Amino acid sequence: MSLLEVKNLRVTFDTETGPVQAVRGVSFSLGHERLGIVGESGSGKTMTGRAVLRLIRPPGRVDADVMTFDGQDLLNATEREMRALRGKRIGMVMQDPKYSLNPVMTVGRQLTEGLRLRDKLGRADATAKAIAALDAVQIRDPARVMEAYPHELSGGMGQRVMIAMMLIPEPDLLIADEPTSALDVTVQAEVLSILDGLVRDRGMGLIFISHDLRLVARFCDRVLVMHKGVVVEEVAAANLLEAKHPYTRGLLNCLPRIGGPRGPLPGLDRSGAWATEGAP
Template sequence: MNSPSSRLLTVEELTIRFPLGGRTVTAVDGISFHISRGETLGLVGESGSGKTITAQAIPRIIPRPGRIDGGRVLLDGTDLTGLSERQLRPVRGRRIGMIFQEPMSSLNPTMTIGAQVAETLQLHTGLKGSEIRDHARTMLERVRLPDPGSMMTRYPHQLSGGMQQRAMIAMALACDPDLLIADEPTTALDVTVQAEILDLIDEARRDLDMAVLFITHNIAVVARIADRLAVMQDGRIVETGTTAELIASPQSDYARNLLNAVPRLGGGPHPRKQPADISDQPVLAMQGMSKSYPVAGSLFGDAGRKTVLQPTDLEIHRGETLAIVGASGCGKTTLTRCLTRLIDADSGEVVLNGAVMGADDPRLRQAVQMVFQDPFGSLNPRWSIRAILREPMQIAGQISAARQLPAIHRALEQVGLDPAMADRYPHQFSGGQRQRIAIARALILNPRLIVADEPVSALDVSVQAQILDLLADLQADLGLSILLISHDIAVVERLADRIAVMAEGRIVEIGPTRHILDNPQSPTARELIAAVPRLPERAA
């Protein structure tokens, strides 16, 4: 497969630089690799290692002011770096397809899914009229979108994250490309959908004898479909090898660290995790809470509403971590929003330390704080960290101005950040540092419970490990309760004392973590556990 004659893509000594002020930053520094037809190469590394810029360099879509400063990109022997924009147009989309990490940002919100697939066919094939419509529908069937005829007329916001990514794959594969570039295509998806997307990509590779460049920060994700791996660090490829060899016996310290950071199902609880001293009295409880929304096009009556949360009872005890798991659309987010009274439930009550809480009860707002999935999206980019951490205290009105600055410094120290960073802005921090700031904001009012909604899913595996360390330490030191929302069962195993499994708006199974993982009773729990990405066993 790797003979020079079978190689579809060859990258030789590629160098990419970005002018920055009065200096030049080298983002990619003289890397070389190749991919043969029918082969999948996994390009792995942390954020900032140069993976995405490398992928963008192949079809020449590097954002300005970046530029290719050296090397060659050969597609079937043709150097793409020497082609004009007009010559590149039939290559992009026709011979090279791309799938991006965030489909909602890549799909046109003003066009239907069918129109977007059809646009690709219109630009790059000789099909006309009904032929284009028929082929677009066939593509939606091929990526196993339900009811393809209906999907043709829907807009991106009407699809789940997994469906949006399937639509992106349909667009990328519409012209039967020779090379597919998949840039973190499963990062934001739950494990069951993630497994389905990986299977789709691998199936397309086999059917089309297509080369695949799969970019990810998580080696476990790509291990199931990649033939070879290339590990990037600081703009350089530090190690390459077959997937089996590199996982079994990594040669570089960086590759070993990446592998060691991957959460593994069966690894047991976090080493810093203390067994929760669960009392009979819950810190927070929801009793009989339910939620429904009007169905599109319906204005009146129960028949015109969709129930997303069935009447549900749930208790969270002092010092414990309760994880809620389930596939996208199962009701996890609705449950947490009802529990925190961010939305009004149709029925039921929230009880804090034995007292029923109203929607705007300040005791609930102080006792329960949230940490969101995307730290950059949850921090005001126009405010300094000092202002971001001061705001909750100003709203609560219970901490004097003289005590606010010491409280800010103390919160930053609790999450492992230098208080001198308080005058910086969110864009001046890495993803992991921003999530630490989000946790500091949650701690500033000394809450009893933190609701952590996918707190590590947007982070590199090595940074994930650091945030999990931090949460375990904070819980042990402060006696916090944590409600953890996650699609990553390996992360849940590390932190959770109990697991609640959700499906179709209700809790179908709840119990101690070890019991759920070792002896799952519900089909949903079994499917979630089976779909967890796993690394092959490594030699001792």
């Protein structure tokens, strides 16, 4: 049985000028594998990730025909049941650690609060577990980082802390929402290889949301290509270069290549029927 099953997912925002659908009927299923979701800004990839955790705040609404996690219905779960899933079984790493870590709490408190509150661990046990988690993301001086505030960390370290925080409860599914977009390229590679290693070792399911096609192709097993809230194509990552859909082809053509022709890159051709299809 698959870990996560989503059929016809819709995320709607009721605005003053009528409802706006950010996600319009997305379906996919996920086992203990690594699924990439790519698409341009506003294609609904982030909303898809947050809808799974039911973290869309009003006025946003989430509907779907089916949305189950490990057999449990996510649509009709109570808030209490959702809280038991969040953190414990599903984690999420966000884009920029500058904003996703609480600026006035020490790293240590943020890492241990779940352990202390939810798992009722004592201070010493929780600290030991948190330090082990920081070790696992290759932070060299975990005891010192525990005492630090987020603004005292670099972006790469902040993102490792975030990954450590989400992996402490050993979830079955991790949603990584552009986890490296706010980092510079060398740090990106480090953080990704850490994430990759941990996901492989622990056999977690991963939803990797990115706008970087090459990253997704290298990092995932399967790729969903989203555009305007709809999945336009689903391909195995290995076959991404052979993708058929004109939007995916367009995105691929925009990528610069070493040794490629040195003229201007082609823009995305939006003249096809797909570009206006079902548009509001």
